[in-house]
Amino acid sequence: MISEKIKKAKAEHPTIRIGKNGLTEGLINEIKRQLKDNEVVKIRIGIKDQDRREIAKKVAELTNAKLVEVRGYTFILMKNE
Numbered sequence: 376m377i378s379e380k381i382k383k384a385k386a387e388h389p390t391i392r393i394g395k396n397g398l399t400e401g402l403i404n405e406i407k408r409q410l411k412d413n414e415v416v417k418i419r420i421g422i423k424d425q426d427r428r429e430i431a432k433k434v435a436e437l438t439n440a441k442l443v444e445v446r447g448y449t450f451i452l453m454k455n456e
Contacts, residue, residue, distance in 0.1 A: 377453065380415040381443055384451050389419035397422065398434065406438050406452070414454040416440075421448075 391406055409416045418434065420427050431450040435442040440452040 389417045
């Protein structure tokens with residue numbers, strides 16, 4: 376069931392974008408809310424001058440989620456069981 380949600384997330388556009396303001400408390404709370412509702416979230420990084428893998432790992436850590444995939448400036452998080 377989770378693998379189906381991951382496939383669906385890969386095919387869709389990102390539901391969250393990390394912009395010039397970076398990782399704000401409101402953004403982290405929105406990611407947590409979407410993880411709770413959908414179990415899988417696709418996120419786009421709009422900051423080009425930082426390491427995207429480090430950003431993805433930090434978001435996963437802050438939201439207590441599992442980092443599924445980093446591809447380009449997009450990554451997918453899955454709710455931890």
